[in-house]
Amino acid sequence: MKIQLTTLQQLQSEKKLRVLIGKTPYLIVLVGEKPYMIPDTCPHQDASLYEGTLQGTCVTCPLHKATFDVVTGDIDEVSKMLYFDFGPEKITTYPLRMDGDSIYVDWQETI
Numbered sequence: 305m306k307i308q309l310t311t312l313q314q315l316q317s318e319k320k321l322r323v324l325i326g327k328t329p330y331l332i333v334l335v336g337e338k339p340y341m342i343p344d345t346c347p348h349q350d351a352s353l354y355e356g357t358l359q360g361t362c363v364t365c366p367l368h369k370a371t372f373d374v375v376t377g378d379i380d381e382v383s384k385m386l387y388f389d390f391g392p393e394k395i396t397t398y399p400l401r402m403d404g405d406s407i408y409v410d411w412q413e414t415i
């Protein structure tokens with residue numbers, strides 16, 4: 305299922321957006337000219353990553369500062385040791401597509 309999430313113009317002006325797919329929040333960020341999407345909920349204690357900071361390709365959680373790479377899904381090594389001893393190894397990243405000014409996700413999961 306193809307879902308339109310936002311427009312490039314809106315993302316360029318806000319740099320990051322929180323969107324809902326069904327009832328689940330996701331974070332969309334712009335890195336350079338490319339949009340990326342990850343779950344908005346931190347896998348440690350559920351803080352909203354939208355409230356965190358974006359630096360380069362990494363989003364830092366506002367609560368305990370775990371850092372997630374929006375391109376690769378990698379979690380920084382210190383946070384892995386402190387908070388994610390039993391997983392996850394990575395967070396899910398969702399490839400987005402652009403069609404003109406619109407940004408889409410090809411959604412495979414149940415809503």
Ligand code: FES
Nearest residue numbers: 346348349365368
């Ligand atoms: S809630 Fe995000 S690092 Fe703890």
